[in-house]
Amino acid sequence: MNPRYCVIMAGGIGSRFWPLSKNNYPKQFLDILGTGKSFIRSTFERFLPLVPAENFLVVTNAAYKQLVLQHLPELKDHQVLCEPMRRNTAPCIAYATYHILSQCPEASIAVTPADHLVTNEPEFHRIITQGLDFVESHNDALMTIGIKPSRPETGYGYIEVDQPREGIVPVASFKEKPDLETAKTFLAAGRYFWNSGIFIWSSHAIMSAFRQYLPDLVALFDQGKNLFGTPDEQDFINRQFEKCENISIDYGVMERSQSRYTIAADFGWSDIGTWGSLYTHARHDDSGNAVSGHAIPIDSQRCVVNIEPGYEAIVQGLDHCLVALRDHSLLVCRLDDEQQIKHWVEKL
Amino acid sequence: MNPRYCVIMAGGIGSRFWPLSKNNYPKQFLDILGTGKSFIRSTFERFLPLVPAENFLVVTNAAYKQLVLQHLPELKDHQVLCEPMRRNTAPCIAYATYHILSQCPEASIAVTPADHLVTNEPEFHRIITQGLDFVESHNDALMTIGIKPSRPETGYGYIEVDQPREGIVPVASFKEKPDLETAKTFLAAGRYFWNSGIFIWSSHAIMSAFRQYLPDLVALFDQGKNLFGTPDEQDFINRQFEKCENISIDYGVMERSQSRYTIAADFGWSDIGTWGSLYTHARHDDSGNAVSGHAIPIDSQRCVVNIEPGYEAIVQGLDHCLVALRDHSLLVCRLDDEQQIKHWVEKL
Numbered sequence: 151m152n153p154r155y156c157v158i159m160a161g162g163i164g165s166r167f168w169p170l171s172k173n174n175y176p177k178q179f180l181d182i183l184g185t186g187k188s189f190i191r192s193t194f195e196r197f198l199p200l201v202p203a204e205n206f207l208v209v210t211n212a213a214y215k216q217l218v219l220q221h222l223p224e225l226k227d228h229q230v231l232c233e234p235m236r237r238n239t240a241p242c243i244a245y246a247t248y249h250i251l252s253q254c255p256e257a258s259i260a261v262t263p264a265d266h267l268v269t270n271e272p273e274f275h276r277i278i279t280q281g282l283d284f285v286e287s288h289n290d291a292l293m294t295i296g297i298k299p300s301r302p303e304t305g306y307g308y309i310e311v312d313q314p315r316e317g318i319v320p321v322a323s324f325k326e327k328p329d330l331e332t333a334k335t336f337l338a339a340g341r342y343f344w345n346s347g348i349f350i351w352s353s354h355a356i357m358s359a360f361r362q363y364l365p366d367l368v369a370l371f372d373q374g375k376n377l378f379g380t381p382d383e384q385d386f387i388n389r390q391f392e393k394c395e396n397i398s399i400d401y402g403v404m405e406r407s408q409s410r411y412t413i414a415a416d417f418g419w420s421d422i423g424t425w426g427s428l429y430t431h432a433r434h435d436d437s438g439n440a441v442s443g444h445a446i447p448i449d450s451q452r453c454v455v456n457i458e459p460g461y462e463a464i465v466q467g468l469d470h471c472l473v474a475l476r477d478h479s480l481l482v483c484r485l486d487d488e489q490q491i492k493h494w495v496e497k498l
Numbered sequence: 499m500n501p502r503y504c505v506i507m508a509g510g511i512g513s514r515f516w517p518l519s520k521n522n523y524p525k526q527f528l529d530i531l532g533t534g535k536s537f538i539r540s541t542f543e544r545f546l547p548l549v550p551a552e553n554f555l556v557v558t559n560a561a562y563k564q565l566v567l568q569h570l571p572e573l574k575d576h577q578v579l580c581e582p583m584r585r586n587t588a589p590c591i592a593y594a595t596y597h598i599l600s601q602c603p604e605a606s607i608a609v610t611p612a613d614h615l616v617t618n619e620p621e622f623h624r625i626i627t628q629g630l631d632f633v634e635s636h637n638d639a640l641m642t643i644g645i646k647p648s649r650p651e652t653g654y655g656y657i658e659v660d661q662p663r664e665g666i667v668p669v670a671s672f673k674e675k676p677d678l679e680t681a682k683t684f685l686a687a688g689r690y691f692w693n694s695g696i697f698i699w700s701s702h703a704i705m706s707a708f709r710q711y712l713p714d715l716v717a718l719f720d721q722g723k724n725l726f727g728t729p730d731e732q733d734f735i736n737r738q739f740e741k742c743e744n745i746s747i748d749y750g751v752m753e754r755s756q757s758r759y760t761i762a763a764d765f766g767w768s769d770i771g772t773w774g775s776l777y778t779h780a781r782h783d784d785s786g787n788a789v790s791g792h793a794i795p796i797d798s799q800r801c802v803v804n805i806e807p808g809y810e811a812i813v814q815g816l817d818h819c820l821v822a823l824r825d826h827s828l829l830v831c832r833l834d835d836e837q838q839i840k841h842w843v844e845k846l
Contacts, residue, residue, distance in 0.1 A: 445828075446845050449835075457828065464842045466831035467819065473830055480793075480805065480823055482830055483814035487797075494812045497794050 152258045152352065154282055156201040157246040160190055160210040160218060160264035161233055166424055166488070168495050169479030170456060178264035179217050182428055182456070184442045189265040189422075191221050196268055197260065200278055207231055207249060208264070209242045234388045240364060240402040241394035243349075245387065247356055248371050252379030258282050259356065261349040261399075267431060269418025277415045281350035284318050284411070292359060293350040294321070294404060296343025296412040297419045302333035305423060307345040307400070309412050314340045321410040324400060343414050347421070349399065355409070363406045367394060425472050425488045429454050445473075454485065500606045500700065502630055504549040505594040508538055508558040508566060508612035509581055514772055514836070516843050517827030518804060526612035527565050530776055530804070532790045537613040537770075539569050544616055545608065548626055555579055555597060556612070557590045582736045588712060588750040589742035591697075593735065595704055596719050600727030606630050607704065609697040609747075615779060617766025625763045629698035632666050632759070640707060641698040642669070642752060644691025644760040645767045650681035653771060655693040655748070657760050662688045669758040672748060691762050695769070697747065703757070711754045715742055773820050773836045777802050793821075802833065 163176045171177040178190040185192065194206065203224045210218055212232040219225060231245055243261055250257050260278060268274050281293045296309040308325040324345065328336060336342035351359075360368050370393055374386035395402075404410055420427055432440035432454070439447045443457030448466040456474040457463045465473050472488060474481045481491070511524045519525040526538040533540065542554065551572045558566055560580040567573060579593055591609055598605050608626060616622045629641045644657040656673040672693065676684060684690035708716050718741055722734035743750075752758055768775050780788035780802070787795045791805030796814040804822040805811045813821050820836060822829045829839070 444846075446842065448831075448838075448842055448845075461826045461828060462846055463828035464831065464839075464846060466829075466838075466842065467835060468816075468830065471815070473828070475823070475828055478809045480809060480811035480821070480828065481814075482816065482821055483796075483812065487815060490796075490814075491812075494794065494796055494814060497796075498792075498810055498812060 152256045152286055153205060153254050154201050155205045155207065155250050155254075155257050155259045156197040157243065157250075157259060157261045158190065158193055158197075158206065158208045158264045159239060159242055159261065160208050160214065161236055161242065162263075162265060163236075165492050165495065168491055169474055169476045169481050172477060172479070174213075175217075175477065176214070177422075179214070179221060182422065182442075183267065183432055188221050189267075190218065192268075193262060193264050193266070194222050194224075196271055196274060197262070197278070199275055200282070201260070204229070207246050209233060209246050210264075211236070232384065232387070234391050236396075237391060237394045238396045239347075239399040240397045241367060241391065243356070243399050244360055244364070244367050244371055244394075245391070247353060247360070248375070248378045249383070251353055251357070254353075257353045258286055259351060259353060261351075263347045263421070265422070266346070266348075267418070267420045267422050271417070273415070273417040277413060277417060278348075278350065280318065281413060285350050285352050285355065288409075288411075289352060290355050290358060290409040291351065292355055292404060292407050292410045293318070294410065294412050295346045295348040295350070296414045297346050298414050298416045299337050299342065299344055302330060302337045303344065304328060304330055304333050305427075306421070308336055308342045309345050311341050311343070311412060311414075314414070316414070318411050318413045321404075321412050324405050343412065344419075345400070346415070346419055349404075356403075359403045359407055364395070364397070364402050367402075370394060425454055425474075426485055429485065443475075452485075500604045500634055501553060501602050502549045503553045503555065503598050503602075503605045503607045504545040505591065505598075505607060505609045506538065506541055506545075506554065506556045506612045507587060507590055507609065508556050508562065509584055509590060510611075510613060511584075513840050513843065516839055517822055517824045517829050520825060520827070522561075523565075523825065524562070525770075527562070527569060530770060530790075531615065531780055536569050537615075538566065540616075541610060541612050541614070542570050542572075544619055544622060545610070545626070547623055548630070549608070552577070555594050557581060557594050559584070580732065580735070582739050584744075585739060585742045586744045587695075587747040588745045589715060589739065591704065591747050592708055592712070592715050592719055592742075593739070595701060595708070596723070596726045597731070599701055599705070600731075602701075605701040606634055607699055607701060609699075611695045611769070613770070614694070614696075615766070615768045615770050619765070621763070621765040625761060625765060626696075626698065628666065629761060633698050633700050633703065636757075636759075637700055638703050638706060638757040639699065640703055640752060640755050640758045641666070642758065642760050643694045643696040643698070644762045645694050646762050646764045647685050647690065647692055650678060650685045651692065652676060652678055652681050653775075654769070656684055656690045657693050659689050659691070659760060659762075662762070664762070666759050666761045669752075669760050672753050691760065692767075693748070694763070694767055697752075704751075707751045707755055712743070712745070712750050715750075718742060773802055773822075774833055777833065791823075800833075 160178045209231045310322045377386045438452040441455045445455045445457045445463035450468045452470040454472045458476045508526045557579045658670045660670045725734045786800040789803045793803045793805045793811040798816045800818040802820045806824045
């Protein structure tokens with residue numbers, strides 16, 4: 151069995167959760183659901199039964215390195231890889247892969263976003279283990295974890311398979327975020343799954359795919375091939391990373407590959423990408439309010455109230471609104487309009 | 499002409515403006531309207547053309563003494579009289595009167611709350627001067643300033659006169675806060691004025707009235723008559739003040755007096771006692787929002803947004819609501835329900 155690695159992608163800035171997540175404190179470091187753990191901490195602990203602590207890598211922005219080490223004190227300094235700027239997931243994963251190869255010529259790698267929710271960990275472990283086992287016996291396989299959809303969600307991409315079947319199956323195609331009508335047909339068809347952004351493959355498979363589909367990226371990293379895992383790695387990355395194409399692993403590799411697989415999972419997954427999804431997953435009081443922090447809702451229904459520790463709040467007379475106070479910034483808005491948050495913040 | 503004194507009553511705790519005003523920072527020290535000056539500072543400056551700085555006294559709670567001196571650096575330490583606890587306006591005024599008499603056997607005294615708004619200062623000066631002149635030539639007169647009502651306000655007490663007449667007229671009676679129907683008849687009748695809580699009298703007149711209507715209060719203070727104005731005054735007050743009856747000057751003196759007068763004034767007065775009155779007097783944007791601090795209203799109308807310096811806020815999708823953030827406390831509520839603020843704060 152190859153050594154197993156886990157790459158946590160933690161470079162996001164999470165502007166959709168303003169003011170909780172800001173550039174200086176993005177979503178992966180927050181405990182938005184009030185579980186007592188940040189998303190990145192939960193992600194780490196979720197993989198820890200499957201991967202030894204020394205085989206984790208976190209790829210993040212240089213600005214967040216210390217935050218990562220605070221949240222994951224089990225990691226050594228060199229396990230946090232620092233991107234000098236954001237270049238989407240393909241360069242991020244390529245960087246991590248080159249780093250792993252400098253330590254270990256043949257590895258099995260699970261790649262995961264840092265900021266997702268999973269509620270059924272035993273099932274998660276079963277699925278990921280199944281995936282790791284599969285890529286170890288299918289040397290070219292690129293696996294993505296599909297999530298059985300529970301609603302016609304328009305906020306996720308979808309994975310299409312030819313026929314609904316348990317276990318690991320080839321991917322027929324990847325679908326962009328659909329409109330509501332399309333999402334409804336996806337849901338009814340039973341052979342479309344949400345794209346979780348979790349990938350599993352061998353180092354061999356992903357490097358083959360990079361060579362085939364993103365040769366420029368490979369050429370860039372190959373220039374410093376011998377520097378990975380040495381004290382000169384960061385310097386090389388700081389010089390080279392900017393030149394990488396800004397491209398996602400989905401678009402750059404998965405959509406082009408002939409040996410891609412998925413498994414339809416059902417382990418209580420959400421990317422908690424919006425306040426609305428937070429509302430769905432948080433605990434509610436009798437009036438349907440999801441309250442975190444020292445806040446009292448009065449005559450208020452279906453609100454999300456998220457108040458920073460050390461503050462107190464009274465929220466009266468609101469229906470399906472968001473009240474979030476963090477880091478000297480306050481947002482009060484209708485939850486139905488939350489997709490505008492980014493624009494409002496720009497006005498500020 | 500007697501020396502003229504101004505007594506500023508500044509002991510209030512202003513719980514109706516939570517979270518802006520709290521026990522540790524009550525309304526009189528706030529610049530709620532964003533004029534650049536606190537209420538107490540504005541009150542002081544408003545009387546300064548009429549009374550020399552050394553003839554001001556501020557009566558406040560011991561806890562606020564340093565705040566008073568910060569806001570009114572022109573005052574000497576001994577010009578801030580400290581009540582050890584709240585005992586309403588009659589004991590407050592008695593204390594100030596005894597203190598003045600220790601300095602000056604015959605004085606003219608204007609007594610004013612610390613936290614009111616006046617927009618027409620020249621007219622204010624004309625009215626107060628007229629009052630001071632009057633009490634200096636009418637040695638028993640107790641004057642109260644009436645305000646010509648502009649609406650059927652149910653939040654103020656009223657002063658009734660027998661017939662509407664310009665200038666200084668005898669008071670027929672004092673009326674408690676009326677219900678709306680009564681307030682409408684008051685407004686229509688033209689001989690009812692809002693009770694501003696501003697009083698003018700000679701030291702002789704108010705002491706005579708105290709002796710006649712509140713003899714117990716006089717007996718209490720007489721025990722330390724020779725201590726006022728000495729280093730032992732505070733000690734005496736700390737021992738004695740608790741024993742004073744908790745009674746207002748209106749109820750204890752004005753309603754019982756036979757020599758009470760009023761003048762119907764129109765100098766842009768408001769006690770800004772509620773967020774609603776603040777809304778009325780503040781500047782509005784095109785959507786009718788009164789915004790103070792770094793806050794952006796979006797799709798919001800007729801809101802009061804009051805954000806502490808150093809914070810930023812987005813307020814979206816609200817109609818006629820209050821959003822106030824101060825001192826680690828946040829209040830979001832419907833302006834129409836603001837009379838409940840006190841109860842909500844108790845829940846916190």
